[in-house]
Amino acid sequence: MQKKFDRGVERTRWLAGITVFAVLGLVGLLANPYVISLMTIVLLFTFLGQSWNLMLGIGGQLSIGHALFVGLGAYSVGVLYVRYGISPWVGLLTGMILAGSVGASIAWLSFRFEVRGIYFALLTIAAAEFARIMFSGWEFVGAMQGLFFPAPSGGIEISMLRGDARFYYFVALALAALGIIGTEFISRSYLGYVWRAMRDDESAARALGVRTFQHKILVISLSAAMAAAGGGVLALVQGSIFPDSIMGMGLSVDVLIGPVVGGLGTTFGPLVGSLAAIPLNHLMSALGDSLRIPGLNNITYGVVLISVVWFLPDGIWPAIVRLCKAIQAPPTAWLWHSRKVEE
Amino acid sequence: MTTLLEVENLSRSFGGLVAVKDVSFSLRAGRITALIGPNGAGKTTCFNLVAGALKPTSGRVLFEGRQIDNSPPETVCRMGIARTFQIVRPMREMSVLENAMIGAFSWTRNVSEARSKAYESLESVGLAAKAHARTDQLTLPDRKMLETAKALSTRPKLLLLDEVMAGLRPTEAAGIVGVLQKLAEGGLTILLVEHVMRIVMEVASRVVVLHHGAKIAEGPPGEVVADPKVLESYLGAGFHV
Structure with missing residues (x-):
C-alpha cells in the first residue's frame, strides 16, 4: 500500500515541477525585456540559493561568505574569456574545480582544528573578504577597475555561451532546473540521509558510523562548485565583474535570502524565496526613485525580511504547504509531506 | 565462549579528577553485562571510552583483539560497536x-x-x-x-546501552527487558550501564561494579549483590532482592 501511494505522489510531484518550469519557459518566450532580465536574476539566485541551501539546509554548515565561490566562478570565466578568448564553458568548469578545491581546503583546515558552527561561518566571511581585497589589488584580473566582457555580437553562440538576454534567461532557467533536480536527487540518495543526520546532531551521527569530517568537506566543496557555476553565468549576464560587487558581503547576503525567505532545507524554497524577494526589491527601488525617497527599497526589504523571520520562521514555502493542507488541497500537500518524511 | 571486548587497566582523568581508575573487565560474546555503580562512579566515562567518544589517559580497549581506544566514534561503530545516548538524541x-x-x-x-x-x-x-x-x-x-x-x-556485534531504562515506569521497563533478552538470544553482546537494580538482576549474566572510578566487584549478579563492599558503597546495608 505504501509503495502504491509513493508512486502516485511521485507522479504528481513530477507533474507540478514540469508545470512550474513550463510556465517559466513561457515567460521566457513571451515576456518583455524588463521581466526577462529581472527573472534571469531571480533564476540565477534560485540556483545560487540552492547551493547555499544544500550546505546549510541539508549539510548543516553555515556559510556567510558564499560570495567567495561566486566570485571565483565569475573570475574564472572572465579572465579566461577576456584575456585569452577561451570559451566560458571551460571557464565554468575551471571555476567549479577551483571553488570546489578552495571550499574543501577551508573546510579541511577549519574542521581539522575543530572550528565549527558559527566560528566556521566567521571563517567563511574572512576568506571571502580576503579574496575580495586580494582581487581588488590584482592588476591581472582588472583590480578595482573591473573586468569587462566584449559586447555581444547579437547572435547566439552556444559554444561560447554568448547570446542575447533571452538566451541567458534560458541558461539561468536550465541552471535553476538543474539545481532543483540535483538537490532532489542528492536529498533522496544516501548522501541526503547522512547529511541531514549530520545537520541534526553531529555527534549522534558519528556514533552511527557517519564519517562527518569527510561528509562536511564533500558538502561544502559541492556547494562551492555550484556557487561558482552560478557566479560564472552571473558574470556573463552582467557583462562585467567588479570585486566589490561579486565578492562583497552584499552578495553573500543576497545568496542566502532566497532559501531563508523561501524555506531552508526544502527543494522549492530557494525558488519561492527568490521569486518573492528579488522582484520586491527591484519594485521598491524603482518606486523609491520615482517618489524621490532614496533607500525605500532597503527599508521595505528589511521590513519584509524581519516579518518573514518573525511570522514564518521556517519560510514561505512551508507556510504555503501548511495552508494547502489546512484547506484540504492534496495536489500541493504531498510536496511538503514527501519532502519531510519519505518519498 | 570467546571474549569480544577486553578493557585493560583503563584510566581517564579530567584535569585533577580521576574519573576512571585502572579498570579491567572483559565481555563474553552473546552475553548481557551490566555496568553499575552510584552516581559519579565513572560508568558513563567508562562507556564513552569504549565507544570512542573519549580517549583514555592510560590503558587499552581491545575489540576482537584489535586496539580501538585511539579510534574516533565513527570508526568504532564501523568495527561493530553501536551505542545509545543517555539523553535520547533523535534527529x-x-x-x-x-x-x-x-x-x-x-x-x-x-x-x-x-x-x-x-x-x-x-x-x-x-x-x-x-x-x-x-x-x-x-x-x-x-x-x-x-x-x-x-x-x-x-x-553491531556489541551494543552499548546507556541507561535505557532510566525514567521509565516498571511496566515500560519490562517491555525493554524482553527486547534485550531477545536480542541477546539472537547472538548480540550487550553492555548496559544501568541504575535500576531489579532490571540488572533480571537481564545481566555478569555485573561490573564501579565506585569512585575503580572496579570494586565483578561477577554474576547474585554474587555481586551479596558482596559486602558493594552493599556498603552502593546498594546500602540490608539490600534484598
Whole structure:
C-alpha cells in the first residue's frame, strides 16, 4: 500500500515541477525585456540559493561568505574569456574545480582544528573578504577597475555561451532546473540521509558510523562548485565583474535570502524565496526613485525580511504547504509531506 | 565462549579528577553485562571510552583483539560497536524510519536496503507501527527504543546501552527487558550501564561494579549483590532482592 501511494505522489510531484518550469519557459518566450532580465536574476539566485541551501539546509554548515565561490566562478570565466578568448564553458568548469578545491581546503583546515558552527561561518566571511581585497589589488584580473566582457555580437553562440538576454534567461532557467533536480536527487540518495543526520546532531551521527569530517568537506566543496557555476553565468549576464560587487558581503547576503525567505532545507524554497524577494526589491527601488525617497527599497526589504523571520520562521514555502493542507488541497500537500518524511 | 571486548587497566582523568581508575573487565560474546555503580562512579566515562567518544589517559580497549581506544566514534561503530545516548538524541527533523536508516549507511549506500534494515530494526524493538511518525510524537520509552533501533541498524556485534531504562515506569521497563533478552538470544553482546537494580538482576549474566572510578566487584549478579563492599558503597546495608 505504501509503495502504491509513493508512486502516485511521485507522479504528481513530477507533474507540478514540469508545470512550474513550463510556465517559466513561457515567460521566457513571451515576456518583455524588463521581466526577462529581472527573472534571469531571480533564476540565477534560485540556483545560487540552492547551493547555499544544500550546505546549510541539508549539510548543516553555515556559510556567510558564499560570495567567495561566486566570485571565483565569475573570475574564472572572465579572465579566461577576456584575456585569452577561451570559451566560458571551460571557464565554468575551471571555476567549479577551483571553488570546489578552495571550499574543501577551508573546510579541511577549519574542521581539522575543530572550528565549527558559527566560528566556521566567521571563517567563511574572512576568506571571502580576503579574496575580495586580494582581487581588488590584482592588476591581472582588472583590480578595482573591473573586468569587462566584449559586447555581444547579437547572435547566439552556444559554444561560447554568448547570446542575447533571452538566451541567458534560458541558461539561468536550465541552471535553476538543474539545481532543483540535483538537490532532489542528492536529498533522496544516501548522501541526503547522512547529511541531514549530520545537520541534526553531529555527534549522534558519528556514533552511527557517519564519517562527518569527510561528509562536511564533500558538502561544502559541492556547494562551492555550484556557487561558482552560478557566479560564472552571473558574470556573463552582467557583462562585467567588479570585486566589490561579486565578492562583497552584499552578495553573500543576497545568496542566502532566497532559501531563508523561501524555506531552508526544502527543494522549492530557494525558488519561492527568490521569486518573492528579488522582484520586491527591484519594485521598491524603482518606486523609491520615482517618489524621490532614496533607500525605500532597503527599508521595505528589511521590513519584509524581519516579518518573514518573525511570522514564518521556517519560510514561505512551508507556510504555503501548511495552508494547502489546512484547506484540504492534496495536489500541493504531498510536496511538503514527501519532502519531510519519505518519498 | 570467546571474549569480544577486553578493557585493560583503563584510566581517564579530567584535569585533577580521576574519573576512571585502572579498570579491567572483559565481555563474553552473546552475553548481557551490566555496568553499575552510584552516581559519579565513572560508568558513563567508562562507556564513552569504549565507544570512542573519549580517549583514555592510560590503558587499552581491545575489540576482537584489535586496539580501538585511539579510534574516533565513527570508526568504532564501523568495527561493530553501536551505542545509545543517555539523553535520547533523535534527529529532530527526520521521521522515525529515517532515523533508523542512518545507521545502515555505515555498511550500505543503497537507500532501499537501508530502509528494509531500518524496518527490521524497528520491528525488533516493537516500533514498526510508528515508522512514519515524527520523533517528537513518540513517548519516552519509544524514544529510548528508537535509540536502540538506530544502533541496531549499524549491524553491531556489541551494543552499548546507556541507561535505557532510566525514567521509565516498571511496566515500560519490562517491555525493554524482553527486547534485550531477545536480542541477546539472537547472538548480540550487550553492555548496559544501568541504575535500576531489579532490571540488572533480571537481564545481566555478569555485573561490573564501579565506585569512585575503580572496579570494586565483578561477577554474576547474585554474587555481586551479596558482596559486602558493594552493599556498603552502593546498594546500602540490608539490600534484598
